[in-house]
Amino acid sequence: MKTYMEWIRTEFFPTAFCPGCGHGIILRAIAKACDELELDRDNVVFVSGIGCSGWIPSPYIKADSIHTTHGRAIAFATGVKLARPDFTVIVVGGDGDLASIGGNHLIHAARRNIDITCIMADNNNYGMTGGQYSPTTPKGSKTSTSRKGLSEAPFDVAKLVKSAGASFVARYTVAHFPQLVNSIKKAISTEGFSFVQAISTCPTHFGRRNVTQDPYEFIDYLKRNSVNIKNITSSAESMGKIIIGEF
Amino acid sequence: MPWNRIKVPIKSGRFLLQGDEAVADGAFCAGMRFYAGYPITPASEIITRVQDRFEESNEGVYFQGEDEIASIAACIGASWTGTKAMTATSGPGFDLMVENLGYAIFTETPMVIVDVQRAGPSTGQAARPSQGDYHQVRYATHGDYEIIVLSPWSCQELFEFGVRAFNLSERYRVPTIVLTDEAIAHLREPVEIPEEIDVFDREHDPEAPPFSFDEVDASPMPLLGDGKALLVTGSTHTEWGKRVTQDPEVHRKIVKHLIGKISNHISDIFETHEEFIEDADFVIASYGISARSGFEAMNRLRKKRIKIGFFRLKVIWPIWEKYIIQRFSNVKKVFVPEMNMGHLSSELKRILNCEIIPVTELGTNVILPEEIVKVVEENL
Known part of the structure; x- marks a missing residue:
């Protein structure tokens, strides 16, 4: 058995994720990062909110976890960290969870630069409630609440969190597994507020309406449609692309 | 301990x-x-x-x-x-x-x-x-x-x-x-x-499940850092914190626990401050700031030989209905000063059969003793 599997509660398998959902890859990336860092499980607390992302640590990560209210995970995590500064506190949330209803907590945690790691499992929409648009849904996307194409612009959450004061900010997709693991390891090891935006696949809702329903093709699309921030020389190169890397 | x-x-x-x-x-x-x-x-x-x-x-x-x-x-x-x-x-x-x-x-x-x-x-x-x-x-x-x-x-x-x-x-x-x-x-x-x-101090038990279905008592509490990979959730859950999102029986058990662990100990929780209730025909019942004026009003009315008592809730929730019914069994009228439309009044109307007379203040002035005395005297 791979040693990172010790961080996963396989007794709750099969997971609640839809077939082809990228959140299982994020779960494995987090487990692998914790394993490779050789974290002391008894001093690690995971905090999650509501939505598909909330299931990643609660119940699937084998460590203390608090599954909280929608959008409030960072605020709960702040209390845990202030009361027990010796704990490693890791928040896992979604794009709606952390950037919409929880947006205020996100920017203030970054401003305080409190020593919490925050992983945003970003599937570009509200998967659990039927595929409504979120603050990271690209403009023009069709969702169950933007049937003719979304007229609103999305947040660049990585840039937002960086400019609010976070110590470490990275964005990768589930098609960039080794980089994702490394960035989570860096985030946990960095003192101060660390943020990893992990772009995920949602074949059930966002993919079906905008990219593809096929999980493999979706991951391939994320790979083809991403450009590393280090390789961008002009703004034209990043037009319509997912900018990955460390910010 | x-x-x-x-x-x-x-x-x-x-x-x-x-x-x-x-x-x-x-x-x-x-x-x-x-x-x-x-x-x-x-x-x-x-x-x-x-x-x-x-x-x-x-x-x-x-x-x-x-x-x-x-x-x-x-x-x-x-x-x-x-x-x-x-x-x-x-x-x-x-x-x-x-x-x-x-x-x-x-x-x-x-x-x-x-x-x-x-x-x-x-x-x-x-x-x-x-x-x-x-x-x-x-x-x-x-x-x-x-x-x-x-x-x-x-x-x-x-x-x-x-x-x-x-x-x-x-x-x-x-x-x-x-x-x-x-x-x-x-x-x-x-x-x-x-x-x-x-x-x-809460009973800390690292071996205990974080939650309980007991209908009578609260349960000990494990903590983060106990090394037991605790599952805490606001979703309906088993005693060990496993989410149960469909089973009505589990939800029924949790709610019964949340209510039972308090309602079964109401005599330990509920507290009042009472004066002259034993011989009272009338009672001023209140809580908080309005009870201070109610207390003074009772003193002034007793000097006028009116058989009036005083009943102050130090704990407003949970409200111990059986106890209140028993204490007010010989009371004819209850006067309830409070700075709202009559919230405690409505509770007492639900619990008691005698006449409940609200003395309300919707402005933001504390109710004065003389205002309560006046209402009582008009309604004797």
């Missing part, structure tokens, strides 16, 4: 304290070492006093949240590490806390909330008293549950209830509210700080 008699960590003796200061001191003496709050009138003095106590003792952590939602959330997070946590607010802030109050109830998280009532709805009058939150503190969040709410009438009781709120919260694993108001919170009175107090 969970009950301990401890020496208070502050100077004992008689001090002139503001209500907000007294409740902060009481909480600190009870062991509160985490405070989170957002600035709001008329509760802001509480965080000031908490800072004083934390700094001079070199213990405790305070946190100014980005809003009241974050403040109560941080308290819940801190409480699961075993730290006694408190927040304080007023109506508009309490509105925002309601979401996570429900979470604290469902996850059986001990913590204390001080609600310093001001006039509402909405912004209302920030620096004027009211008792309009009487039902809000009981029924604010969705679903079925019991909650404990204490109602002090003096700065002395704000100190004492600061201690008692933590004791009840730790004992029954339920968020406990101290419901006061602007008039008492900003009043200055002599407060006697005793040398010793009784403190209940």
Whole structure:
């Protein structure tokens, strides 16, 4: 058995994720990062909110976890960290969870630069409630609440969190597994507020309406449609692309 | 043993304290070492006093949240590490806390909330008293549950209830509210700080499941860091915190536990202050600031040889119906002064068969004794 599997509660398998959902890859990336860092499980607390992302640590990560209210995970995590500064506190949330209803907590945690790691499992929409648009849904996307194409612009959450004061900010997709693991390891090891935006696949809702329903093709699309921030020389190169890397 | 008699960590003796200061001191003496709050009138003095106590003792952590939602959330997070946590607010802030109050109830998280009532709805009058939150503190969040709410009438009781709120919260694993108001919170009175107090610390059991289906008693509590990979969730859950999102039986069991662990101990929780109830034909029943005027009105009326008694609820929720029915069995009329449309009046109308006469104040002036005397005399 791979040693990172010790961080996963396989007794709750099969997971609640839809077939082809990228959140299982994020779960494995987090487990692998914790394993490779050789974290002391008894001093690690995971905090999650509501939505598909909330299931990643609660119940699937084998460590203390608090599954909280929608959008409030960072605020709960702040209390845990202030009361027990010796704990490693890791928040896992979604794009709606952390950037919409929880947006205020996100920017203030970054401003305080409190020593919490925050992983945003970003599937570009509200998967659990039927595929409504979120603050990271690209403009023009069709969702169950933007049937003719979304007229609103999305947040660049990585840039937002960086400019609010976070110590470490990275964005990768589930098609960039080794980089994702490394960035989570860096985030946990960095003192101060660390943020990893992990772009995920949602074949059930966002993919079906905008990219593809096929999980493999979706991951391939994320790979083809991403450009590393280090390789961008002009703004034209990043037009319509997912900018990955460390910010 | 969970009950301990401890020496208070502050100077004992008689001090002139503001209500907000007294409740902060009481909480600190009870062991509160985490405070989170957002600035709001008329509760802001509480965080000031908490800072004083934390700094001079070199213990405790305070946190100014980005809003009241974050403040109560941080308290819940801190409480699961075993730290006694408190927040304080007023109506508009309490509105925002309601979401996570429900979470604290469902996850059986001990913590204390001080609600310093001001006039509402909405912004209302920030620096004027009211008792309009009487039902809000009981029924604010969705679903079925019991909650404990204490109602002090003096700065002395704000100190004492600061201690008692933590004791009840730790004992029954339920968020406990101290419901006061602007008039008492900003009043200055002599407060006697005793040398010793009784403190209940939650039963910590690292081996215990985090939750319970017991219909009678609260359960021991494991903590984060116990090494048991704890699952804490606001979703319907098993005793071990496994989410159960469809099974009606599990949900029924949880709600019965949340209610049973409090309703079965109502004689321990419920507390009143009574005068001349035995021979009374009439009773002034009240709580908080209005009870002070009610008490004076009773004294004036007794001097006129009117057989009137006084009944003050020190605990407004849960309300012990059987006890009230028994105590009021020979009473003909009950006069209920309160600074709202008649919240306690409506409860007493539901519980008792005798005539209930509200003495209400919808402006933000404290009800005066002579106003109560007048209503009583007109209705004898």
